[in-house]
Amino acid sequence: MGISVLPIVVDGPAHEHRTVCLEGGLDLECGVHLASLEVAYCTYGTLSPTRDNAILVCHALTGDQYLAEQHPLTGKPGWWSRMVGPGLPIDTDRYFVVCSNVLGGCMGTTGPRSICATTGKAWDSAFPPITMHDIVAAQAKLIDHLGIGRLFAVIGGSMGGMQALTWAADFPDRVFAAMPIATSPFHSAQNIAFNEVSRQAIFADPDWHDGHYRDFDAIPARGLGVARMMAHITYLSEEALSRKFGRRIRHDAATAVPASSSPSLFGEMFEVESYLRHQGSSFVRRFDANSYLTITRAMDYFDLAAEHDGDLANPFRESQTRFCVVSFSSDWLFPTSQSRLLVRALNRAGANVSFVEIESDRGHDAFLLEEPDFDRTIRGFINGAAEHAALLAGEG
Amino acid sequence: MRVDQRLIAEMIAPRSRVLDVGSGDGTLIDYLYRTRSCDARGIEIDMQNVTQSVAHGLPVMHGDADHDLADYPDGTFDYVVLQRTLQAVERPREVLKQMLRIGHHAIISFPNFGHWRLRLQLLTTGRMPMTPVWSTPWYSTPNIHPCTIRDFLVLCEEEGYVVQQWLAIDEDGARAPWRRSIRLANLFGEQAMFLLRRAEP
Secondary structure, X not given: OOOOOOOOOOOOOOOOOOEEEEOOOEEOOOOOEEOOEEEEEEEEOOOOXXXXXXXXXXXXXOOOOOOOOOXXXXXXXXXXXXXXXXXXXXXXXXXXXXXXXXXXXXXXXXXXXXXOOOOOOEOHHHOOOOOHHHHHHHHHHHHHXXXXXXXXXXXXXXXXXXXXXXXXXXXXXXXXXXXXXXXXXXXXXXXXXXXXXXXXXXXXXXXXXXXXXXXXXXXXXXXXXXXXXXXXXXXXXXXXXXXXXXXXXXXXXXXXXXXXXXXXXXXOEEHHHHHXXXXXXXXXXXXXXXXXXXXXXXXXXXXXXXXXXXXXXXHHOOOOOEEEEEEEOOOOOOOHHHHHHHHHHHHHOOOEEEEEEEOOOOOHHHHHOOOHHHHHHHHHHHHHHXXXXXXXXXXX | OOHHHHHHHHHOOOOOEEEEEOOOOOHHHHHHHHHHOOEEEEEEOOHHHHHHHHHOOOOEEEOOHHHHOOOOOOOOEEEEEEEOOHHHOOOHXXXXXXXHHHEEEEEEEEEEOOXXXXXXXXXXXXXXXXXXXXXXXXXXXXXXXXXXXXXXXXXHHHHOEEEEEEEEEOOOOOEOOOOOOHHHHHHHXXXXXXXXXXXXX
């Protein structure tokens, strides 16, 4: 296939992520105890003297803690820098914003690349299976470490939304407001299916070496690249792809591949192919295949209702958290119908819920893009919640 | 704020829990929160109105009276409000039942189809009446369940709801002077407003 040859960087360039080693490690749901827990994180803004203005932003599957600053590996702006900053909807002049790399990740938090205490070697594919609860438990340890009792808000899109929901379910007293965006209270069969295709692509790569590719100074770049290409399609929509690329063909020689490596009749490439190849090849430079497997599994396990006697309302009964559920009309990976299931469960629990479907033709990724209605929704919900938080504080 | 919304607000005790079904741009719940310290939430069918409300910090969800009331537990709210919408829902009787299940009180306003101008138009022209209140032709009107004040009272009686307060209001929402006689109110009131509660078991 046509992913161009990559600079193989097994351990990433030497960049020191800001990390904290948290005492006591972490007990995972699977029963394994992680003796050492490191969490890499970024913060923006200033924590108020009463420590009541903290917002935790949870990143999606392939995101990381570089929320609103230049990414040290890619050199690109932070993944939500259009949303988080001074005067922006998540206003760092008012709020102390925290974003940490998820457990199992590869940007400094304990994950498959970390050293296993018992073997003295990297975990690699032996890293234990983790769940959304484990991911949130690790974040909670970081929040403890930062001296924050109750988070003013937990906000996240996609898998970040699963974390926001898990926070509200596992720590209802520590979440004043929760904003699950473009997400679902369970990972659907279709989404598990897509993840499985991604995983099989990685396993099929000759450089996979049963997950011990680092011992061979290799990475399963082709497999991981294909996984990313396939997943990337699910983040978009037919309209978005048609508008962006249509059936246009790329003619410049630099990107055209030799006819031998492409089934194209005339040695040319559709723009959409070129785009996906670029997505695949740039992804493998910054992401670890074992992390990808670990985190997609955690997403697949996610099913809040199943853990609470089959009723999604159960984890939210008596919850005082203010919820704002947001979906996007063209998102077929986490469709509005799944957000609506969540909203109905929250209503059954009597929780305070706002629910907006944002009109957009850009698919799941819309939550990362310029959508004025979405910006207004986030800003308004946060301001409204802040007003209520102040009111309650005044009464207290 | 519309005059009839002010009348609704006057019926609502401070610090109570309120669900406004069909909350529009959120004016009433904003008013109830700011002036009466109510925990006021909204359900609205028009997405632009929902977005606008949430962007103003109001707890509003996209949904509608026919489908989204069934989820709430019994007695979640002190008041459930339905403004100028009863005639447009699919199952008015079921909506009322849900309102008084999830709320201790229901406040309902609707345009009165018994108004003399409607009666006269139907009598003299033989065609479906058109007035400023009933302003869409029969084939495109969302108002699929029009009723008169007397119709509504009969339904309340059948369902065992107690009318705690009722008033006729004119087109702008101001209180009309037909407070003593239902017959006159049904003839001269352009709209009606009711405060209901369930009968004690």
